[in-house]
Amino acid sequence: MPVRARDVMTRRLVTVQAEDPVDVAAQRMLRAGFSALPVVRGVDRLVGIVSLVDVLRHREEGTDPGATVGSIMTTDVLTMSPVTSVAVVAHRLRTYGELRVMPIVERGLLVGVVTRSDLLRGPRAKPGVLTRLFGRTVLPDPVPPRPPRPRRPGARRVGEAMTDTDLVVVAPTTPCSRAVELLLTRRFSLLPVVEKDGSLVGVVSEADLLRDPLDGSRGGPPRTVGAAMTRSPTVVRPDTPLAEARQLVVDRGFRVLPVTEGRRLVGVLSRSDLV
Structure with missing residues (x-):
């Protein structure tokens, strides 16, 4: 039986709203250890993706400090269905996955995301890439986030x-x-x-x-x-x-x-x- 996106996707989502301040998105990414987050409106209706690079670019440009996530996010987002083959998801992530996140959408609502880490882990209950190639490593699910490093304000080098x-x-x-x-x-x-x-x-x-x-x-x-x-x-x-x-x-x-x-x-x- 082919492995589908639903078999590997992360269901416990961390998201932000388009109306949230940019600093809220940055803090949420740092706390969770993610480089990008889905942006939703209402009940998990996907409207974009925001990344740490978006935040850095926004700060480099010195634009409105009160800007919202919606003003810096990527709105042209490729999505996949829960029944999409993992082989197709892997190909799309490798070809178009600059943000390392593939949103999984069903009936217009965000139900999960697939990252390269999810693909390396393989299905939670089925033999995955690690089993077939190397012998599966037992990992906690979900993997706990890294503790954030202390900030170093004023660093110049x-x-x-x-x-x-x-x-x-x-x-x-x-x-x-x-x-x-x-x-x-x-x-x-x-x-x-x-x-x-x-x-x-x-x-x-x-x-x-x-x-x-x-x-x-x-x-x-x-x-x-x-x-x-x-x-x-x-x-x-x-x-x-x-x-x-x-x-x-x-x-x-x-x-x-x-x-x-x-x-x-x-x-x-x-x-x-x-x-």
């Missing part, structure tokens, strides 16, 4: 705002199954890949590990991080102006920027660090 302790990294030889487990249990979208000497050699993301079942490829999935990772990622330095890093995120859509000194990884800077 990347080194003042980045995360530089308890970094979660993988090696090129790390099995993909372990990378998937770390991404899911720690609620990350990307992991730095480092050699034994601490030098950064790449990054591995949900997209790198989530194969598109409709891309026509006949090869098997990668087994190690080194075979799946993105090499030569864009990086910043601790002395990079925070405004420059913020512009990279806004213009190019980066979710996490590795921070290096020479080739050595010294921290990571995420969207939430910039909001």
Whole structure:
């Protein structure tokens, strides 16, 4: 029996209203550990998607501080039905899923969302991608949100705002199954890949590990991080102006920027660090 969107989607939704202030959306995303939220009116009628990048762009432009979510959200939102095949959802997320969220709509109402994390986890009660490829990892459902990091007001350089302790990294030889487990249990979208000497050699993301079942490829999935990772990622330095890093995120859509000194990884800077 084919796996459908309803089998993997997240049903416990965090949403915002179009009339909510932008700061409410930002705080809700930071508390929940999400990079984007569905925007609804009335009883879960989807009207858009708002992301942390939308918030950053709004603040960079210095527009009305009292602006509402409706004024910055994306209104042209691709949606899917609960009975859509997971293979189709995965393909659409890979092709069009810049926000990493696919709203699932039934009879005009939002009933769930599917993220890349949901696809990596697989169906809650049926064998999923982890079972078939690596052996399923038992995870809490839902995965609890990460505790928010303390805000650092007044930071001007990347080194003042980045995360530089308890970094979660993988090696090129790390099995993909372990990378998937770390991404899911720690609620990350990307992991730095480092050699034994601490030098950064790449990054591995949900997209790198989530194969598109409709891309026509006949090869098997990668087994190690080194075979799946993105090499030569864009990086910043601790002395990079925070405004420059913020512009990279806004213009190019980066979710996490590795921070290096020479080739050595010294921290990571995420969207939430910039909001």
